[in-house]
Amino acid sequence: MNNAFRTVSLLVLLCGLAACEAVPAYQRGDLARTEMAFDPDPLESRLNQHIYFSKEASTGGNGVAAGGCGCN
Amino acid sequence: MHSKTLLALTSSALALPGVIATSSAKADTPPAESVLSYRASSYKEDDLDASLLLAGSAERYDIKIHQLRYAAPVGDKYSFSLDSSYESMSGASPWYTVESVNGDAKVAMSGATIYEKRRDITAAGRRYFDNGNLGISLTISDENDYRSNSLAIDGSVTLANNSTTIIGGASYSDDELSPTDALLFNRIPSATKANSSAFVSVTQILNQFSIIQSGISTARASGFLSDPYKLVDRRPEERNQFTWTTSWRRYFRPQTSALHANYRYYDDDFGVSSHTLDLSLHKTFKRTITVVPSLRYYQQDAASFFTPASDFLQATDFNSADFRLSSYGALSAGLKLNARVGKYTFVLSGERYRADASLGGAGESSPGLINFTRLSAGIDFTF
Amino acid sequence: MSETHAALTLFDVDFQAMGTRCTISLYAQSSEHARSLSEAVITDVARLESKYSRYLPDSLLNEINSVANAGGAITVDEETAALLDYAQSCYVESDGLFDITSGLLRRAWNFQPEGQTELPDPDVLAALLQRVGWDKLDWEAPLLIFDTPGMELDFGGVVKEYAADRAAALLKGAGVDHALINLGGDICVTGPRIGGDPWRVAISDPSNPESPLRLVDLSHGALASSGSYARCIEIEGIKYGHLLNPRTGFPFVGTAAATVLADQCVVAGSLATIAMLKAPDALQFLEQMALPFLVVDQNGAIVDRLIH
Numbered sequence: 001m002n003n004a005f006r007t008v009s010l011l012v013l014l015c016g017l018a019a020c021e022a023v024p025a026y027q028r029g030d031l032a033r034t035e036m037a038f039d040p041d042p043l044e045s046r047l048n049q050h051i052y053f054s055k056e057a058s059t060g061g062n063g064v065a066a067g068g069c070g071c072n
Numbered sequence: 073m074h075s076k077t078l079l080a081l082t083s084s085a086l087a088l089p090g091v092i093a094t095s096s097a098k099a100d101t102p103p104a105e106s107v108l109s110y111r112a113s114s115y116k117e118d119d120l121d122a123s124l125l126l127a128g129s130a131e132r133y134d135i136k137i138h139q140l141r142y143a144a145p146v147g148d149k150y151s152f153s154l155d156s157s158y159e160s161m162s163g164a165s166p167w168y169t170v171e172s173v174n175g176d177a178k179v180a181m182s183g184a185t186i187y188e189k190r191r192d193i194t195a196a197g198r199r200y201f202d203n204g205n206l207g208i209s210l211t212i213s214d215e216n217d218y219r220s221n222s223l224a225i226d227g228s229v230t231l232a233n234n235s236t237t238i239i240g241g242a243s244y245s246d247d248e249l250s251p252t253d254a255l256l257f258n259r260i261p262s263a264t265k266a267n268s269s270a271f272v273s274v275t276q277i278l279n280q281f282s283i284i285q286s287g288i289s290t291a292r293a294s295g296f297l298s299d300p301y302k303l304v305d306r307r308p309e310e311r312n313q314f315t316w317t318t319s320w321r322r323y324f325r326p327q328t329s330a331l332h333a334n335y336r337y338y339d340d341d342f343g344v345s346s347h348t349l350d351l352s353l354h355k356t357f358k359r360t361i362t363v364v365p366s367l368r369y370y371q372q373d374a375a376s377f378f379t380p381a382s383d384f385l386q387a388t389d390f391n392s393a394d395f396r397l398s399s400y401g402a403l404s405a406g407l408k409l410n411a412r413v414g415k416y417t418f419v420l421s422g423e424r425y426r427a428d429a430s431l432g433g434a435g436e437s438s439p440g441l442i443n444f445t446r447l448s449a450g451i452d453f454t455f
Numbered sequence: 456m457s458e459t460h461a462a463l464t465l466f467d468v469d470f471q472a473m474g475t476r477c478t479i480s481l482y483a484q485s486s487e488h489a490r491s492l493s494e495a496v497i498t499d500v501a502r503l504e505s506k507y508s509r510y511l512p513d514s515l516l517n518e519i520n521s522v523a524n525a526g527g528a529i530t531v532d533e534e535t536a537a538l539l540d541y542a543q544s545c546y547v548e549s550d551g552l553f554d555i556t557s558g559l560l561r562r563a564w565n566f567q568p569e570g571q572t573e574l575p576d577p578d579v580l581a582a583l584l585q586r587v588g589w590d591k592l593d594w595e596a597p598l599l600i601f602d603t604p605g606m607e608l609d610f611g612g613v614v615k616e617y618a619a620d621r622a623a624a625l626l627k628g629a630g631v632d633h634a635l636i637n638l639g640g641d642i643c644v645t646g647p648r649i650g651g652d653p654w655r656v657a658i659s660d661p662s663n664p665e666s667p668l669r670l671v672d673l674s675h676g677a678l679a680s681s682g683s684y685a686r687c688i689e690i691e692g693i694k695y696g697h698l699l700n701p702r703t704g705f706p707f708v709g710t711a712a713a714t715v716l717a718d719q720c721v722v723a724g725s726l727a728t729i730a731m732l733k734a735p736d737a738l739q740f741l742e743q744m745a746l747p748f749l750v751v752d753q754n755g756a757i758v759d760r761l762i763h
Contacts, residue, residue: 088617
C-alpha cells in the first residue's frame with residue numbers, strides 16, 4: 001500500500017508536466033489573483049497546521065515544517 | 073501653458089508599456105507591498121461525554137491564540153517577515169484510559185485544570201533571483217515545559233517554459249522537554265527530540281484558469297517521542313514520515329470564484345496512514361468582499377501499538393492510548409469572510425471540527441476523540 | 456552628417472496590419488537591411504492586432520468581451536491594464552464622450568455606403584444605451600468587473616495609435632533615429648530625415664480621401680486623425696459620421712475630420728477623436744491643448760492651425 005502510493009505520487013508528478021498548455025503572460029492574470037494562491041492566508045494556514053498537528057497523528061506536506069511544540 | 077487634459081492624457085500614454093522605455097525581462101520579485109496582520113482566535117474542545125468519564129474534569133481545553141505578522145519587501149531583491157504567536161490554554165487532557173466492566177473504554181482526565189502558555193516567533197528572509205528565490209527562516213517556540221528551535225531553508229526555480237516551478241526545502245528542529253511535576257508523578261524529568269524534514273514539489277500551470285502543485289516530503293523524528301503526561305505511554309524513539317500532497321486551483325470568471333482542492337496522503341512507521349481532503353471556494357463580491365466556505369475530511373488508521381485502554385501490564389512494550397494514534401475520521405466545515413476597506417482587510421472565520429470513530433480506517437478507536445469549534449477575527453493592514 | 460550616411464538609402468517597407476496599409480520608411484544600406492530593421496515592428500504590430508482585434512475570435516479583446524457579455528470579472532495583464540487606464544483618462548478628460556464601451560451602438564447604425572436611409576428605431580437605441588457607459592464598469596487594475604451584462608469594449612482609436620508609438624520606441628531603441636511609421640494614417644517619426652529635413656506627411660480631404668488636403672512637416676512626435684474619411688452616411692440631407700455619442704447613441708454632426716500633432720500618437724489620436732465628439736466645440740477644445748491641429752467642418756471649411 002505504502003509503496004504503491006509512493007510510486008503513484010511520483011508518476012503524477014512527472015505526468016503533470018506533460019498535460020499542460022502554454023499560457024501567454026497576458027492571460028495569466030486570473031492565475032495571479034490572491035485567492036488563487038496556494039497559501040492565500042499565511043496566518044490562517046499557520047494556525048490550522050498548528051491545530052491539526054495537535055489533534056491528529058499526521059503532519060507535513062505544507063512546505064517546510066514549522067517548529068515543534070509540546071502539543072503533540 | 074499646457075492644459076490639464078493634455079497633461080493627464082500624456083501621463084497615461086507614457087504609462088503604456090513600450091511607449092518610452094523598452095521593457096525589461098520579468099524576474100521573480102518580492103511582494104510590492106508591506107502587510108501587518110493580526111488575528112485573535114479562540115477554540116474550545118467539546119466537553120468529554122459524561123458516560124465516558126472515569127475520573128477528573130470533563131472540561132477539555134479552551135485555547136486562545138493571538139497571532140501577529142509583518143511582511144515587507146526590502147529593496148527589489150529581498151523580503152523579510154516576522155511571525156509571532158501567543159497561545160494560552162486551560163482545561164484538562166486525557167491522563168489514562170481503562171476498560172470498564174462492560175468492556176467500554178473510559179477516560180481518566182487530568183485532575184486539576186491545567187493552565188499553559190506558549191509563545192513562538194519566526195523570522196524569515198528571502199532573496200529573489202531572475203528565475204527563482206531562496207529563503208531561510210528561524211523559529212523559536214517556548215513553553216514552560218517545552219522548547220523548540222528550528223531552522224528551515226527553501227527555494228524555488230521557475231523553468232525556462234515559465235509554466236513550471238520546482239520548489240524544495242529542508243528543515244531541522246531541536247526540541248527539549250522538561251515535564252512539570254516530574255518527581256511527583258514519576259514523569260521523565262527531561263528529554264530531547266529532533267526532527268528533520270525535506271520536501272520537493274512541482275507547480276505547473278495547466279491552462280489559463282488552473283494550476284496544480286504536487287509534492288512529496290519525508291520527515292524523521294528521533295528521541296523521546298512519547299507523551300510524558302500520560303500515565304502509560306511508550307513509543308519508539310524514531311518515527312519516519314512520508315507525505316504526498318497535491319493541490320489544485322481553478323478560477324471561474326463568471327462566478328468570480330476560485331476553487332481550491334487539496335489532497336494529502338500520509339504514512340509513517342508507527343503504522344499510521346491517513347488521507348486528508350479539503351475543498352474551499354473563494355467567492356469575491358464587488359472586489360471587496362470574499363466569502364470562503366470550506367470542507368475538510370480526514371481519516372487515519374491507528375498506530376500499530378495503539379491500545380484503546382492504557383496497558384498497565386505491558387508497560388515495557390510500545391503502547392499508547394493517545395486518541396491521536398487511534399483509528400478515526402474527522403469532518404470539519406468552515407466559513408471565512410474577508411472585507412476590504414481601503415488599506416484594511418477585516419477577517420472573520422469559524423470552523424467546526426467533529427471526530428468520529430466510525431469514519432476511521434484500520435485499527436481500534438479511542439473514547440477520547442475531540443470535537444472543537446474555532447472562531448477567529450483579525451485585520452490586515454497593507455501599505 | 457551627409458558623408459557618414461552616404462551609403463544609406465531611404466526604403467519604404469510596406470505591410471498590411473490592423474485592417475489597413477502600413478509603411479515603415481527608414482534609411483538602410485539595402486532593402487534586406489531595411490526589412491530586418493522593420494521585422495521587430497511588424498511582429499509587434501501583429502502581436503497587438505492578434506491581442507486586441509475585434510475580428511479575431513481568439514483575441515484577448517474577444518475574451519474580455521465574452522466576460523463583458525455574460526457579466527463577471529476578468530483579471531488583465533499589465534499592458535491591457537495600462538490601455539484601460541488610458542481609456543479611463545480619455546473618458547474623464549472628455550467628460551464621458553470618449554467611451555470604449557460605445558462600440559455597441561454601431562449595431563443600430565450601418566455606415567456602409569448606402570447602408571441606411573432611415574434613422575434607427577429609438578427603442579433599439581435606448582436598449583443599447585442601457586449597456587453602454589464606462590461608468591458601468593468596475594475597473595481597478597488588474598481586475599475588470601462587468602456588473603451589467605451585455606456590454607462590449609472596443610480599443611479602436613487607441614490600439615493602432617499605441618502600436619505606432621511602440622514602433623517608434625522600438626526603432627529608436629535599435630538606434631534608428633531617422634524613420635517614419637505610418638499605420639493607416641497614424642504616424643510617428645523617430646526624428647527628421649537624414650540631413651535634418653522634416654518628413655512631409657499628407658493630410659487627406661474628408662470628402663476625397665485620395666487627394667491630399669495639406670502637407671505637414673514632421674520632424675519629431677506624431678500625427679493622428681479622426682474623421683468621416685471613409686464611413687459616412689446621409690439621411691434626410693444630413694451627413695452622419697461614424698463616431699457615436701455614448702449618451703444619445705447618435706453620430707456627431709458638425710465636424711468632418713480633425714488632425715492633431717502631439718508627442719505621442721495615442722495622445723494625438725484621442726485628442727482628434729475627442730475634438731470630433733465635442734463638435735461643435737471642437738475648435739475651442741483643440742485650442743486649449745496648444746498643439747498644432749487641423750479641423751474640417753461638415754461644409755468643407757478648413758481651420759488650419761498646423762503652423763503653431
